[in-house]
Amino acid sequence: MLKINGIKKGIVIDHIKAGSGYKIFKELKLDEADCTTALIKNAPSNKLGKKDLIKIDNVIDINLDVLGLIDPGLTITIIDDEKIVDKIKLSLPKKVVGILKCKNPRCVTTIEKNEEITFTLVNAEKKEYKCEYCDTRTSL
Amino acid sequence: MLKGKHLIEPSDFTVNELEEIFTLADDIIQDPNKYLDACKGKLLATLFYEPSTRTRFSFEAAMLRLGGQVFGFSEASSSSVSKGESISDTIRVVGCYADIAVMRHPKEGAPKLASKYSDIPVINAGDGGHQHPTQTLTDLLTIRSYKKSFSNNVIGLCGDLKFGRTVHSLVKALSRYENIKFVFIAPPELKIPSYITEELTNHEFYQTSNLEEAIPELDILYMTRIQKERFFNEEEYLRLKGYYKLDHDKLNNAKDDMIILHPLPRVDEISPEIDNDKRAVYFNQAKYGMYVRMALILKLLGGDIIC
Numbered sequence: 001m002l003k004i005n006g007i008k009k010g011i012v013i014d015h016i017k018a019g020s021g022y023k024i025f026k027e028l029k030l031d032e033a034d035c036t037t038a039l040i041k042n043a044p045s046n047k048l049g050k051k052d053l054i055k056i057d058n059v060i061d062i063n064l065d066v067l068g069l070i071d072p073g074l075t076i077t078i079i080d081d082e083k084i085v086d087k088i089k090l091s092l093p094k095k096v097v098g099i100l101k102c103k104n105p106r107c108v109t110t111i112e113k114n115e116e117i118t119f120t121l122v123n124a125e126k127k128e129y130k131c132e133y134c135d136t137r138t139s140l
Numbered sequence: 141m142l143k144g145k146h147l148i149e150p151s152d153f154t155v156n157e158l159e160e161i162f163t164l165a166d167d168i169i170q171d172p173n174k175y176l177d178a179c180k181g182k183l184l185a186t187l188f189y190e191p192s193t194r195t196r197f198s199f200e201a202a203m204l205r206l207g208g209q210v211f212g213f214s215e216a217s218s219s220s221v222s223k224g225e226s227i228s229d230t231i232r233v234v235g236c237y238a239d240i241a242v243m244r245h246p247k248e249g250a251p252k253l254a255s256k257y258s259d260i261p262v263i264n265a266g267d268g269g270h271q272h273p274t275q276t277l278t279d280l281l282t283i284r285s286y287k288k289s290f291s292n293n294v295i296g297l298c299g300d301l302k303f304g305r306t307v308h309s310l311v312k313a314l315s316r317y318e319n320i321k322f323v324f325i326a327p328p329e330l331k332i333p334s335y336i337t338e339e340l341t342n343h344e345f346y347q348t349s350n351l352e353e354a355i356p357e358l359d360i361l362y363m364t365r366i367q368k369e370r371f372f373n374e375e376e377y378l379r380l381k382g383y384y385k386l387d388h389d390k391l392n393n394a395k396d397d398m399i400i401l402h403p404l405p406r407v408d409e410i411s412p413e414i415d416n417d418k419r420a421v422y423f424n425q426a427k428y429g430m431y432v433r434m435a436l437i438l439k440l441l442g443g444d445i446i447c
Binding site: 104106107108109110111112114115122130131132133134135136137 | 226227228245246247248249250252253267268269270335
């Protein structure tokens with residue numbers, strides 16, 4: 001396996017479904033970050049067969065809702081002084097604000113563009129969210 | 141206390157709050173003269189971004205019969221929308237002039253958005269194919285008046301169940317009462333959305349496209365119009381518009397005490413030949429609509445002390 005140096009203080013996003021790593025990398029704007037970052041694709045995994053992995057050599061603010069939406073199965077490990085200080089297991093967020101867009105062409109948000117729309121999880125199994133304005137369901 | 145609240149969808153009010161409105165409506169029906177000045181000095185803004193003569197007239201008549209006054213517009217082209225003003229701005233400005241606002245909008249969720257920015261009560265008078273809660277109050281008051289109870293009824297909803305916001309609202313409202321069976325009667329293209337049926341966890345229901353087969357078991361038949369304005373494709377509309385026609389023949393198989401409701405206007409889904417049948421209550425329903433809107437306006441303005 002490709003060797004990437006360990007990090008002293010930072011974040012490891014692990015167990016990313018193979019193929020979703022680049023999307024998360026872009027969503028978190030890590031391509032613009034000025035710290036050391038690594039995106040590892042298709043690493044072997046006992047759990048997933050293949051997985052993606054992101055290492056960030058800094059503690060930055062991460063939008064957990066975005067990550068939960070893209071891949072609720074991933075894990076986030078916070079490292080300080082080369083030790084694991086926290087492990088965050090994600091799940092689908094109950095509510096997301098300003099991330100999803102309503103796909104209903106009759107929804108008021110198609111004309112009132114400045115609104116940050118809240119979507120509420122209505123079916124975790126189907127990954128369905130409901131628009132707060134028109135109740136239309138959006139599947140991830 | 142309903143003073144200052146918005147009505148965006150029927151579930152905004154509890155069952156008890158709905159009952160308060162119906163009780164007040166009953167009292168207004170009994171003695172309308174008692175309420176002639178109940179809203180004296182109050183202003184109702186009617187913000188109708190798409191034409192709806194009946195609903196607008198119903199609200200205007202309601203406010204005028206309470207002694208209040210009305211101003212507004214009846215289509216978007218005669219408002220500042222034509223200059224590009226947002227809904228959030230419009231409602232904030234209207235709130236400076238009026239005491240209460242009624243909004244009809246072709247976009248779904250528009251009144252809810254307005255309510256987020258409004259200091260005055262906002263009433264949803266219909267938003268796209270989504271909700272129409274005051275029609276629901278109308279329907280509920282009519283059912284309550286004729287059937288005395290919401291529970292223990294089989295209700296058939298027939299026609300455009302996909303875009304029929306009155307149906308969506310009514311089903312949602314009735315589902316809060318016990319032992320109601322729903323029969324959804326629609327062509328496959330206009331079936332009730334699954335998000336509505338998925339919420340009917342405590343009620344029996346089935347879907348069919350056959351009105352004749354369903355009609356014998358119904359206590360209430362709620363007919364709706366196939367709405368031309370909801371179709372993007374004219375051909376599809378023309379194909380479906382004559383799908384149902386309620387006439388004497390079909391009514392022969394119905395219960396004697398079944399009631400026929402329709403939010404109006406009708407096109408050809410109910411034959412005029414049955415207008416004089418005692419089961420056809422849709423014109424009385426329109427009258428109940430005005431009374432229930434009177435009660436609603438009074439409640440939201442906090443002026444129900446007369447009852």
